[in-house]
Amino acid sequence: MKRPTSQDVAKLAGVSRAVVSAVLNRTPGIRVSPDRRQAVLDAIAQLGYRVDAQARGMRTGRSRTIAAYGNLDNPMFLQVLQGAQQSCMQAGYQLLLYGKNGQPQEQEELLALYQERRIDGLLTKDTTGFADEAFAALVQQAGLPFISVEGYPDEVNVLSILMDYGESIRMALDYIWQRTGGYPVYIAAYHGKPGEPRWGDRHRLAAYEAWMGERGESPRIFRLSLDEPEALTELMAGLPQPSSVLCNWFAASALVYRAAAGLGLAVGRDLYVMSADNTAQANRYMVPSLSSIEVPYAQMGAAAAERVIRLAEGREPSDAPPKIWIPPRLAPGESV
């Protein structure tokens, strides 16, 4: 009892293999009468026939598979995958997972996947503002349909799915103001040494300054090294009660909670806290639960996959804009 082939189906249905193929792919140029068509479908069902994807792929040159590349340590990547998978399934594509390990050869291996005809397109989940022009050039040269989630915000030659970080800050500020009537301190946390803030943080900062400026308030920005969280306690000890703080990042909010506990301040009463993202998906487990802005990664992944597939199939209009913007989402908690 071996695998049935299109040959077997053709014989059982009393037609040629070409008709079987035509029925399955509605091939233009080959018309099939309804009854013959039905005979083919019956034969397929009876035998449990399945097209050999490899044989089809070899003939057509496409694999109907795209790869998703990202950091498997980051839980947000899972959301991207979820969205991408959704889009793939709707389009009849498969999703190949390729985890980032930080090895330099990985980029070549991604290209190799394409050259081996294992994938038709590539989607990467990059860190905010990431850009690797050398890689982008290689990809373009190879002709690999490519789209980045959160990367290459300023490279017009690379297609990206982006979130509007400025809007996320305005959304948070409006929410805090509506709930408390106060103007928050902004905490910009960073890892390691203070450097030039990255793309996302630049836009967040600018939005904060503009929002405060429009209301005649002077911005109060506190730069916090995640490696020296003690500084936070000093800052917070000097704030009147109640005050509100808006953190650029979940990790900073966690430190604020910790410092508040040390000072005997009750979050949600003596101190309002909001996070401009939900990187760790831990917001709702915080006590009290942390209000935040969410980056809609699933939606971004879905949009990315959809677009890569269009690209791979040559259905993307060449004048399509390189960047697609997805709006942030407000996730209220108990901390504001």
Place this chain on the structure above:
Amino acid sequence: MKRPTSQDVAKLAGVSRAVVSAVLNRTPGIRVSPDRRQAVLDAIAQLGYRVDAQARGMRTGRSRTIAAYGNLDNPMFLQVLQGAQQSCMQAGYQLLLYGKNGQPQEQEELLALYQERRIDGLLTKDTTGFADEAFAALVQQAGLPFISVEGYPDEVNVLSILMDYGESIRMALDYIWQRTGGYPVYIAAYHGKPGEPRWGDRHRLAAYEAWMGERGESPRIFRLSLDEPEALTELMAGLPQPSSVLCNWFAASALVYRAAAGLGLAVGRDLYVMSADNTAQANRYMVPSLSSIEVPYAQMGAAAAERVIRLAEGREPSDAPPKIWIPPRLAPGESV
């Protein structure tokens, strides 16, 4: 400038296509002299030749790809993927992602992937103690190499990678005792209505009872519905200080923190808390950070992928044990 084929490589190296293939696959039965071999390798490098995976797959009948099936809402699945990817890469395999959506047709689609020759094997991340015998039978009948992470603990016909939940409890109890000298209350949380506890929870409970019994203590078990967390406050108000509690699940620990805050109890001083898992990966963000036992999902994913690949390649001895046990891991925090 089109894609180079093995034909092109052969011509450039002055050999037949069979030799190119033999060089690439160290085919037994075809000896290639060192200089010819080198000529082939040079030609490959010069042309940038890559084997067409589809053509190879069509000929060999294998795709060198396995699928991972699981719930994309669960961050732990990402860890499984990470481990699986690692194993796949080492073996030269690709990982196809298939997200669980809860639709009944999914099982058929997984089988279809195999019948279409898109995958050589399947790995599923199931919930603890899960078992679907109908699916397992289908898979077996189809001949699809299959292994479950955390599922089918009692079905000897299905291969699984499992964690020893009893050991996780003993590990936690030993740790708490060593740090505090106390005997914890055990909190068994559940969703919805109280029912028969599942496989993992049964083993946890039994281990708790046995451990307490060995020390001449009578077990103190509190069953908690996650939908009625108020009951927890009552329980905790009645405990002496300091006391310790061991929760079967992260979500229960989060509720304990919340109740402690309401009662003015300081976790880590008035009350010691430990979680028997880290499902939400939020432990280190809790204030204070939550001590817990971790399920080593990455390791389990790696073991699963490795085994599926062996199975697919027919390298698995038929007398191999159906279950592989991976030990739990202690993750100390500040709460104990």
Place this chain on the structure above:
DNA sequence: CTGTTAGCGCGTTCAC
């Protein structure tokens, strides 16, 4: 309009 024939794509493998 409906359908057939034949060749193709590309790497693998068996007989020599």
Place this chain on the structure above:
DNA sequence: GTGAACGCGCTAACAG
């Protein structure tokens, strides 16, 4: 080490 067949589905050209 070589030559040739093979795997399986797609599709251009062609015929009834």
